[in-house]
Amino acid sequence: MDVMEVGSVPLEMGSITPCRVLGSMELIDEGETDHKIICISLSDPDASQIRSMEDLERVKPGTAARLVNWLKRYKTSDGKGENMLAQETPTTAREALDIIAETHQRWRMLCGKDNGTTGYGGTLPGTEGFYLDSPSCKGE
The missing domain is CATH 3.90.80.10 (Inorganic pyrophosphatase)
Structure with missing residues (x-):
């Protein structure tokens, strides 16, 4: 994005x-x-x-x-x-905001910050135990 x-x-x-x-x-x-x-x-x-x-x-x-x-x-x-x-x-702006929200939730999951409220079950396939190496993306 x-x-x-x-x-x-x-x-x-x-x-x-x-x-x-x-x-x-x-x-x-x-x-x-x-x-x-x-x-x-x-x-x-x-x-x-x-x-x-x-x-x-x-x-x-x-x-x-x-x-x-x-x-x-x-x-x-x-x-x-x-x-x-x-x-x-x-x-529309609403559709774009939905895209931003979905993309942000995927980022949270990749960073290990998902709170389990998504339909993805908390992890993206193939990312178990993986956290992006960025200062704002270290597991909390």
Whole structure:
């Protein structure tokens, strides 16, 4: 999962920035879904007017089409073919938030932090006894 911030003020790559989720696009990368979450920084001058993908198109016409174009072609500079999208219409903010929640729960399970409330039974297949080696992902 990647996050694409569509505001008018450049952000430092990798920065932690409070954002509003607007929707998502689903790139098919080597046969697997790669979610691209679309958001706007809460500090962006247009953030008060943009709460959905529809608002984004109203305030910044053509943004969704430019995102589709970029997602399809951004790997071609490496000599690869065009990417495929599951659909060319972005998901809603609610659908994107559900994707984020599901992905976060899978991360918690991989880190050994699952509280047993998921339908996965507490571990992902093939991850028994495995914890990701990251400061925030050591078993609690």
